[in-house]
Amino acid sequence: MHADPALDALFLPFDDGLLPPPQGAAFLGARPGPALQRWAGAGMTCEQDYRPPAAALERAGFDVVADELTPPATFATVLVLPPRQREQARAMLARAVRLAGPNGRVVACAANNAGARSMQDDLAALAGDVGVLSKHKCRVVWTQPGNVDEARVDEWLSLDAPRAILDGDVVSRPGLFAWDRVDIASALLASHLPRDLAGRAADLGAGWGYLAIELLRRNPGITALDAFEAQHRALPLLSRNLERFAPRVAITTQWADVTAGIDGRYDVIVSNPPFHADDRVDRPDLGRRFIEVAAAAMNPGGRFFMVANRHLPYETTLAAAFRDVRVLADAKGFKAFEARR
Numbered sequence: 001m002h003a004d005p006a007l008d009a010l011f012l013p014f015d016d017g018l019l020p021p022p023q024g025a026a027f028l029g030a031r032p033g034p035a036l037q038r039w040a041g042a043g044m045t046c047e048q049d050y051r052p053p054a055a056a057l058e059r060a061g062f063d064v065v066a067d068e069l070t071p072p073a074t075f076a077t078v079l080v081l082p083p084r085q086r087e088q089a090r091a092m093l094a095r096a097v098r099l100a101g102p103n104g105r106v107v108a109c110a111a112n113n114a115g116a117r118s119m120q121d122d123l124a125a126l127a128g129d130v131g132v133l134s135k136h137k138c139r140v141v142w143t144q145p146g147n148v149d150e151a152r153v154d155e156w157l158s159l160d161a162p163r164a165i166l167d168g169d170v171v172s173r174p175g176l177f178a179w180d181r182v183d184i185a186s187a188l189l190a191s192h193l194p195r196d197l198a199g200r201a202a203d204l205g206a207g208w209g210y211l212a213i214e215l216l217r218r219n220p221g222i223t224a225l226d227a228f229e230a231q232h233r234a235l236p237l238l239s240r241n242l243e244r245f246a247p248r249v250a251i252t253t254q255w256a257d258v259t260a261g262i263d264g265r266y267d268v269i270v271s272n273p274p275f276h277a278d279d280r281v282d283r284p285d286l287g288r289r290f291i292e293v294a295a296a297a298m299n300p301g302g303r304f305f306m307v308a309n310r311h312l313p314y315e316t317t318l319a320a321a322f323r324d325v326r327v328l329a330d331a332k333g334f335k336a337f338e339a340r341r
Contacts, residue, residue, distance in 0.1 A: 004031060004033045004035070005111060005136035005137060005138050006081055006109050006110055006111050006114075006136075006138045007031055007033045007035050007036060007081065007109075008033070008035045008135075008136055008138075009109050009133070009134075009135050009136045009138035009139070009140045010035070010079060010081065010107065010108075010109035010140055011035045011036075011038075011039075012133050012135055012140055013107060013131070013133060013140060013142055016133075018131070018133075019077075019105065019107065019142060021039075021042065022039060022042060022044065022076075022077040022079060022107075023042050023043060023076070023077075024042070024043045024044070024045075024075065024076060024077075025042065025043075025044050025045070025075055025076070025077035025078065025079055026044075026045050026047065026069055026073075026075040026077075026078045026079070026096075026099055027044055027045065027046045027047065027078075027079040027080075027081075028047045028069070028078065028079065028080045028081070028082075028092055028095070028096055029047070029048065029080060029081035029082060029083060029092065030044075030046035030047060030048045030053070030057060030062070030064070030079075030081070031048070031053050031057075031081060032053060032056040032057050032060050032062075036060075036062075037060060040060065040061050040062065044062060044063070045063050045065060045069065045075075046062045046063060046064045046065070047064075047065050047066075047068065047069050048064055048065075048066070049066045049067075049068075049231055049232035049233050050230055050231055050232075051230040051231075051232070051255055051256060051257040052230065052257045052259075054066060054232075055257060055260075066232040066255065067232070068095065069095070069099055070095065070098075070099075071098050071099065071101075073099060074099060074100070074101045074104065075099055075100060075104055076100075076103070076104050076105065077100070077104060077105050077107065078096040078097075078099045078100045078104060078105070078106050078107070079107050079108075080092060080093060080096050080106065080107065080108035080109075081108070081109060081110070082108060082110055082115070082119055083175055084114055084115065085174050085175050085179075086115070086118070087159040087160060087174040088159070088160050088174040088175040089115065089118075089119065089122070090122055090156040090159050090160075091156055091157055091158075091159045091160030091174075092160070093106070093108060093119070093122055093123055093126060093156070094126060094152075094153045094154075094156035094157045095157060096108070097126050097127050097145045097148055097153055098153060098157075100144075100145055101145070102145060102146055102148075103144075104144070104145070105142060105143070105144050105145075106123065106127065106142060106143055106144075106145060107140065107141075107142040108123055108140070108141055108142070109138055109139065109140040109141070110138065110139065111137060111138045112134075112137050112138060112139060113137070116138060116139035117139070119139070119141065120132060120139060120141045122156075123141055123143055124141075124143070125149065125152060126145070126148065126149055126152055126153055126156070127143045127144075127145035127146075127147065127148050127149075128143060128145070128146065128147035128148075129143065130142060130143045131143070159174065160173065160174055160175070161173070162236075162237060165179075165180050165181070166181075166182070170208060170209065170210075170213070170237075170241045171208070171237050171240055171241060172208040172237060173208075173233060173234075173237060175231070175233060176207055176208055176231060176233065176234050176237075177207050177274070178207070178210075179208065182210055183210075183272070184332050184333075184334065185272050185307045185308070185309070185334040186210050186211050186272045186307065188307055188329055188331060188332060188334050188336050189211065189270070189272065189305060189306070189307035189328070189329075189336045190210070190211060190214035190215075191329075192305075192328040192329050192336050192338075193214060193215055193218055193219075193270070193305060194218070194219075195218045195219060196219070196221070197215070197218075197219040197221060197222055197267070197268045197303065198219065198221030198222060198223075198267065198268075199221070199222065199223065199224075199266075199267030199268065199299075200222075200223065200224045200225075200226075200264070200265070200266050200267050200268070200299075201215060201216075201219075201222045201224065201225045201226075201266060201267065201268040201269065201270070202225065202226045202227070202228065202262070202264065202266045202268070202269045202270075202294075202297065203215070203225065203226075203227045203228065203269075203270050203271065204228050204258045204262070204269060204270075204271040204273065204290055204293065204294060205228065205229060205230070205258060205271055205272060205273055205274060205290070206227035206228060206229045206234070206238055206253070207229065207231075207234060207238075207272075208234055208237045208238060208241060209227065209237070209238045209241040209242055211270045211271075211272060212225060212227050212238075212242060212270070213241060213242065215268070215270055216242070216245045216249055219268075220248070222249060222268065223248075223249060223250065224249060224250040224251070225242070225245075225249055225250075225251050225252075226251075226252045226253075226254060226262075226264055226266075227242065227251070227252070227253045227254065228254050228256045228258050228262055229253065229254070229255065229256070230255070230256065230257050230258070232255050235253045235255055238253045239251070239253050258273075258289070258290055258293055259286060259289040259290070259293070261293055261296070262293055262297055264297060265297060265298070265299050266297050266298060266299060266302060267298075267299050267301075267302045267303070268302065268303055268304075268305075269294045269297065269298060269302070269303075269304045269305070270304075270305045270306070271290055271294065271304075271305070271306050271307075272306070272307050272308075273286055273287040273290035273291075273306070273308065274286050274287075275287055275308065275309055275312055284312045284313060284314070287308055287312055287314055287317075288314065288317045290306075291304075291306070291314060291317045291318055291321050291339075292317070292321055294306075294321075295321035295322060295339075295341065298341040299341065300341055301340065301341060302340070302341045303338060303339070303340055303341075304322065304337075304338070304339040304340075304341070305328075305336070305337070305338055306318075306336070306337050306339070307334055307335065307336045307337070308334065308335060308337075309333060309334060309335075310330065310333050310334055310335050314335075314337070318337060318339050321339070322339035322340060322341060323340055323341060324339065324340040325337060325338070325339045325340075326338055326339075
């Protein structure tokens with residue numbers, strides 16, 4: 001497990017005796033690690049909508065929820081590791097203030113290079129004076145929300161709401177990959193998808209559904225599609241964005257870590273796999289694993305369509321996993337591939 005300085009710093013006020021133990025706390029944006037494991041018996045409820053850390057938390061013995069905790073639930077302590085996306089982070093802090101109520105406490109932490117100062121200012125703007133500690137190049141702040149700006153709380157809660165994008169054609173939400181636009185790589189792959197595909201299809205890492213939509217628009221011969229996505233918050237949006245193809249296409253959305261493998265056999269698979277984790281470091285192993293999983297799930301003669309950053313070394317993995325591989329496009333810093341089983 002890689003180092004997680006923000007998680008370590010989050011628990012400093014408790015370790016130093018500045019705050020009472022977080023018994024029965026809610027933990028928004030929870031991540032596993034030794035600093036959290038020390039509190040495994042404290043009755044904590046961990047909110048995590050990204051499947052890999054959620055599964056790790058479950059294995060570590062924590063109660064995990066994928067859906068957002070909301071009032072009337074209340075907690076004496078609400079811990080927060082806010083995301084990088086500013087609107088989503090503000091909404092999470094606002095929700096933490098509501099979950100803590102006037103008698104609870106909010107404790108939040110972020111790395112200095114990931115918006116720590118903004119997080120401190122935002123929590124103070126919501127709930128008044130905050131305590132601050134700095135360590136591990138992170139900042140942990142806390143407050144007891146006794147002087148809450150209720151209007152601002154309401155305003156910031158709405159920042160994370162699902163909304164229409166692309167002239168109302170689809171709905172999306174902050175925090176998803178390319179949440180408010182069509183990303184260049186996916187658009188490149190979509191423009192090279194053929195129109196003769198048929199049978200059962202899958203989208204690995206479907207996001208809000210752009211590639212799946214373009215695949216189904218172009219190919220009336222596809223009769224079923226399974227959309228696999230690791231972020232739970234994407235699933236209701238996926239279902240809504242793909243419902244236009246029912247009943248012609250049998251559609252399922254699945255909260256899944258593709259790297260752990262998938263069930264099912266497919267004639268067509270599309271993917272724009274992730275290439276980094278939360279620490280923003282390139283992770284070509286993720287894309288390589290997506291290729292391996294796609295190959296294992298492919299029917300004989302099936303076709304796999306994938307796009308990736310040009311600099312990521314996927315050709316060798318594709319060649320090892322598939323019989324025929326060809327480059328569909330090499331433009332704008334990305335490569336699109338077709339591979340046949």
